[in-house]
Amino acid sequence: MFVMTTKIIFMGTPPFSVPALSALLDLNLDIAAVYTQPDKQAGRGQKMVFSAVKEFALSHGLNVLQPVTLKNEEAIEQIKALNPDVAVVAAYGKIIPENILNIPRLGFLNIHPSLLPRHRGATPIPSAILQGDRVTGVSIMLLDAGMDSGPVFKQCEMPVADNDTAGTLSDKLADRGAELLTEVLPLWIDGKIKPQPQDDSQATYTSMLNKEDGKLDWNMDAQEIWRKVRAFQPWPGCFTTWKGKNMKITGITPVKWDKPVEAGEIISLPPATGHIAGIGCGKGVLALDRLQMEGKKEMPVEEFVRGQRDFIGSRLL
Numbered sequence: 001m002f003v004m005t006t007k008i009i010f011m012g013t014p015p016f017s018v019p020a021l022s023a024l025l026d027l028n029l030d031i032a033a034v035y036t037q038p039d040k041q042a043g044r045g046q047k048m049v050f051s052a053v054k055e056f057a058l059s060h061g062l063n064v065l066q067p068v069t070l071k072n073e074e075a076i077e078q079i080k081a082l083n084p085d086v087a088v089v090a091a092y093g094k095i096i097p098e099n100i101l102n103i104p105r106l107g108f109l110n111i112h113p114s115l116l117p118r119h120r121g122a123t124p125i126p127s128a129i130l131q132g133d134r135v136t137g138v139s140i141m142l143l144d145a146g147m148d149s150g151p152v153f154k155q156c157e158m159p160v161a162d163n164d165t166a167g168t169l170s171d172k173l174a175d176r177g178a179e180l181l182t183e184v185l186p187l188w189i190d191g192k193i194k195p196q197p198q199d200d201s202q203a204t205y206t207s208m209l210n211k212e213d214g215k216l217d218w219n220m221d222a223q224e225i226w227r228k229v230r231a232f233q234p235w236p237g238c239f240t241t242w243k244g245k246n247m248k249i250t251g252i253t254p255v256k257w258d259k260p261v262e263a264g265e266i267i268s269l270p271p272a273t274g275h276i277a278g279i280g281c282g283k284g285v286l287a288l289d290r291l292q293m294e295g296k297k298e299m300p301v302e303e304f305v306r307g308q309r310d311f312i313g314s315r316l317l
Contacts, residue, residue, distance in 0.1 A: 008031055008084055008087065009032050010034045011094075012036060012092055017036075026182070027182060031062055031063075032084055033063045034063065034065070036057070039066070086104050088109050109141070110143045111138060111139075112124065116139040120205050121206035137157040140152070140184045149200065152195055156179075166230070209232070216316075218279065219282040222281040222282075225281055229251075253275065254285075255275060255278060265279065267313075276302050
C-alpha cells in the first residue's frame with residue numbers, strides 16, 4: 001500500500017514547479033525540504049525577489065534550502081542528512097550531479113514538459129512551438145546522469161493551440177504534470193510501476209535561449225516568425241527596430257494576403273481582416289496585434305497607430 005510517511009525532497013524554481021509541489025502536499029507526504037534557486041535582484045529598484053516555489057513553500061511552512069551549487073561536499077552531506085526516500089524535480093534550473101542522484105533509495109523523479117525523447121534539454125516548451133508541433137505533452141521520468149535520458153514512467157499528450165504561447169502552454173503542462181505525478185509517485189513508492197527506457201535514436205535536443213535570440217528577421221517565412229513570437233513569450237521576447245529604437249512585438253497573427261509586400265514594410269490592412277496594420281515577411285504577411293516601444297508600456301497596435309500616424313508605410317528593421 002502507498003506509504004504516506006515516505007520522506008521526500010522537492011526541487012523546483014519557476015511558476016511551472018508550483019502545481020507539482022502543491023500536489024505533493026495533497027498526498028500528505030513528509031516533505032523534508034524544498035530546494036529552489038537563490039534569490040535574485042530584479043526590477044528597477046534591484047530588490048531581492050523570491051522564486052515562485054519559495055513563495056509557495058514558505059506560505060505552507062515548508063523547509064526551504066537555496067544552495068548556490070550542488071557540486072560540493074556540503075550539498076551532498078546536506079541531502080544525506082535529510083535521508084530522503086525519493087526526490088521530485090520540476091524545472092529546478094540546476095544539473096543534479098550523479099552522486100546526489102544516488103542518495104534517495106527511490107531516486108529522482110522528474111516532470112519534463114515534452115513527449116520524451118523529443119525535446120530533451122532546457123527549453124522543451126518553446127521548442128515545441130518553434131518546431132510547429134501540433135501535439136506536445138509531459139513525461140514523468142527517472143533521472144539518470146544523462147540529459148533527460150532516463151527511463152519514463154508515464155506520458156500524457158497535450159495539443160498545441162494556435163494561440164498558445166510558451167507561457168500559456170507552460171501553465172497547462174504544469175497542471176497536467178502535477179496530475180500525472182500524483183498517479184505515478186504512489187505506484188513507484190509501492191513498487192507497482194516500472195519505468196521504460198527511451199528510444200535514444202529518436203531523441204532531439206533543445207538549446208538555451210538568450211535575449212539576442214529574440215531579434216526578428218522579417219526575411220523569414222511568416223509562419224516561422226509567428227511561431228517564434230509565440231515561443232518567446234513571455235521570455236526572452238521578440239524585438240525589432242523602428243526609428244532606431246527597439247520595439248517589442250508581443251502579439252502577431254497570420255493573415256491571407258495576395259499582393260506583394262517587401263520584408264519589414266508596414267501596410268494598412270482592410271477591416272475585413274479584423275486588423276489595422278500588417279508587416280511583410282520573406283513569404284507572407286503578419287498582422288501586428290500588440291507591441292511595446294523601448295521605455296514605453298505595451299499597447300494594442302490600434303492605439304499605437306493613433307499616436308504614430310507615420311507608422312503605416314514605414315519599415316521595421
